[in-house]
Amino acid sequence: MAKGLFGAALIVACGVTALAHHSPAAFDRTKEVKLVGTVKEFRWQNPHTWIELLVPDEKGKEVLWGVELTSPTYLIRAGWKSNTIKPGDKVTITVNPVRSGEPSGIFRSLQLPDGRVLTERPARLGTPDSK
C-alpha cells in the first residue's frame, strides 16, 4: 500500500539537476512516499536506471509505479549490482513523488527483503562524502 510520509528531510537537489537528463523540478522534494510492492522490471542502464514496481492501492488494485534512479556508475559506488533486485522481488522503496500526483517518483532508498538498505551515491560534487 502506498503511504505518504510528509515532512521528511529536505534534500538538496542540485546534483540530480545536472546529472539527470531532465529537470528535477517535477518532483516534490519535501515529500517522501514509501512504496511496498513487487518489482516488475529493473533496468540497469545509462543515463538512468529505473524500477517498475507494482504497488497495491487502498482497494487492493495493483498500481504500476515508475521509480527513477541515477546512472549505474553512482549506484555501483553505493553498493548496487545489476542483480541487486529482479522481477518478483518484494521490496520497499522510498521516493520523492512527482507533483502531479501520478504514480512516479525519484528514488531515495531501497529496503531489501533481508533488511539491507541501499541508497544512491550523489554525483561527484568534489566534497569528501561524494567522491
Added chain:
Amino acid sequence: MRRSAAILVIAALVSASCSPAPQQSPAAPAADPPLEEGRQLSALAPANLAKPRPKPPFDLTGNWFVDVSENPEAWRFGPPYPRLTPAAQVHWDAARKYAAEGKVYRDDIGQCWPAGLPLIMTRFWPMAMIQLPTAIYMISGFMNSLRIIYLDGRKHTDPDLIVRTFNGESIGHWEGDTLVVDTIGFRGDHHWMDQGGVAIPAGEQLHIVERIRMVGDQLEIEYTMTDPEYWEGEWKSTKRFNRVIDEDIQEVSCLPDLNEHLQSTRSKTQVLQ
C-alpha cells in the same frame, strides 16, 4: 613461338617474386592525395597533423568534471544573468509562472534534445577531451555529445554552408598560455542556456568565446557569450574543472525507451510548448 612466350611469362613471374619489397618507413607521414580546390585538410589527415606548429602550452587530454565543490549550483552559467530582451523575457516569465505551479517549462533536454553549448560543458558527467595538434575532440559522458575545437588555422565555415548544431562550430588559437576558442553556428530551437526553472533561449546568433587555461591542476574556462536576440551585451561566467582519474565515459544515449519508463518526463508536470 608458344614455348618462347611461356618462358617469358615464367621469367616475369620469377622476377616479380624475387624483387625486394618497396621500402616503407613507418615514421614517414603518408602522402595525402591532392586536395580539390576549396577543400580543407581534415584535422586527422596525416599531412595536417604533421605540419610544424609551436608546442602548445598545455595538453588538456583527459577526463574533466565541473568543480562544484564550493557551490553546487556552479554548473549553471548564472546568476548573474544578463538583461533579457522581450523575446527571452517571455520564456523566463513562463518558466517562473509554471515553476510556482509545480510544473516544468520547456525542458527540452529532458525530452532528449541535446544540451548544447554551453550547458554540455557542465553536466554532471565527465567530459573526455583528446588534444591533437590540429583539434581537440570532446566527448561528453552525457549522451556522448561530440564537440570539436579546430586548432589547424581554418576559418569558420561560410554562413551559407554551415550546418547548425547544438555545440556549434569551434575554432581555437593559442594566445600565450591561453587557448581562445570562438564558437558560432548554433541551432536556435530547442536550445537553452539553463535548465530547471530558468528558461533563457539560445538563438542562431549565439556567439561564445572561451578563454581556456590551466590554473594549477584545474582547467579554467572563462566564457563570454552574446546573443542579441535574447540578451543585451556580454554574458560572462568562469568555470573550473577537475581531472577525473578514476572514471571513463560510457555509452550513454537518450533511447526511445528511456522516457517511456521515466514517467516524470511524460507527466502532467511537463509544459512542452
